[in-house]
Amino acid sequence: MEWMDFVPKQILVIHHNPMMISLLQFGLSKQGYHVKNFEDRHYTDSSHLDLIILDSKRAKERDILLTIQSFRHTPPILLLAETPVDDERNEAGEGLDFVKENLNVPFEFEELNLKLKLIWAKYRMKIRPYDWQVSVQHKAFKLNEIEIYLDCMEIRLGHVRQALRKAEIYLLMQLLQRPEQYTSAEQLKLLLAKDIVLDRRRVEYYVNELRRKIEIFDDLIHIQTKRNFGYCLQFKGVS
Known part of the structure; x- marks a missing residue:
C-alpha cells in the first residue's frame, strides 16, 4: 500500500x-x-x-x-x-x-x-501529531496508524480489521477530522446530513456502536463522552 x-x-x-x-x-x-x-x-x-x-x-x-x-x-x-x-x-x-x-x-x-x-x-x-494520508491505489485514508477503507467499509490497524456500517464509518470520519475536540450529537447530525440522514437518537446509537467496535484498538484510540459537550476521539500517546 x-x-x-x-x-x-x-x-x-x-x-x-x-x-x-x-x-x-x-x-x-x-x-x-x-x-x-x-x-x-x-x-x-x-x-x-x-x-x-x-x-x-x-x-x-x-x-x-x-x-x-x-x-x-x-x-x-x-x-x-x-x-x-x-x-x-x-x-x-x-x-x-x-x-x-x-x-x-x-x-x-x-x-x-x-x-x-x-x-x-x-x-x-x-x-x-495527527498525520493524514491518502491511498494512491484505493479509496482509503490513514490517520497515524489507523487505516480507513471507504470502499469495503472497514478500519485496519496492522493485521487487525473491523467492519463498520455506513453510518458508523461516516461518523468515524467526522470524529477523525476533529481529534481531541468534542462534537455534540446535534452537530454530528448536521455534518452528516449531506451523506446520510439520521436523527439525534440514531446518531447516539451509532456512536455507541462505533465505540464498541473500536474497542479492539483501545490501546491506540477510543471515544470519550462528556455531558453537554458530546463525543471526542482520543489518540493515546498524543498530547
Whole structure:
C-alpha cells in the first residue's frame, strides 16, 4: 500500500547556490512536498513549516540565524554540511546549537529521501501529531496508524480489521477530522446530513456502536463522552 500526505509537507530551503535551490525544489516537489525558497519570503513563520533545509554557508549568516530563532515553533533543521559537522558548528559558534540533523555534501537524491523519511519518523509527534494520508491505489485514508477503507467499509490497524456500517464509518470520519475536540450529537447530525440522514437518537446509537467496535484498538484510540459537550476521539500517546 502506497500512501501520500493529504496535505503536503512544507519545506523551507535556505541555500547560497540558486542552482541547488532549483534542484531541491524540482526534486522535492516531484516527491509531493511543497517547497519554499527563503529568498521569496513566501512564508510567515514556522507554524506553516515541517522542515528547514539549511546549507552550511548560509548557516553562518547572522540574519539567517536570527530569523530562524525568531520562529515561534522551530521545525527540525537539516544542515547540508560541506565539511565535517563538528567543524561547521565550531566555526558558527553557538549559532548551530539548535541543528540536530545533517547530511554531508555532495549527496545522491536517494540519500536525501532516506534522510527525510528518518526525520519524519523521528519528529512526527512534533511536526504533525495527527498525520493524514491518502491511498494512491484505493479509496482509503490513514490517520497515524489507523487505516480507513471507504470502499469495503472497514478500519485496519496492522493485521487487525473491523467492519463498520455506513453510518458508523461516516461518523468515524467526522470524529477523525476533529481529534481531541468534542462534537455534540446535534452537530454530528448536521455534518452528516449531506451523506446520510439520521436523527439525534440514531446518531447516539451509532456512536455507541462505533465505540464498541473500536474497542479492539483501545490501546491506540477510543471515544470519550462528556455531558453537554458530546463525543471526542482520543489518540493515546498524543498530547
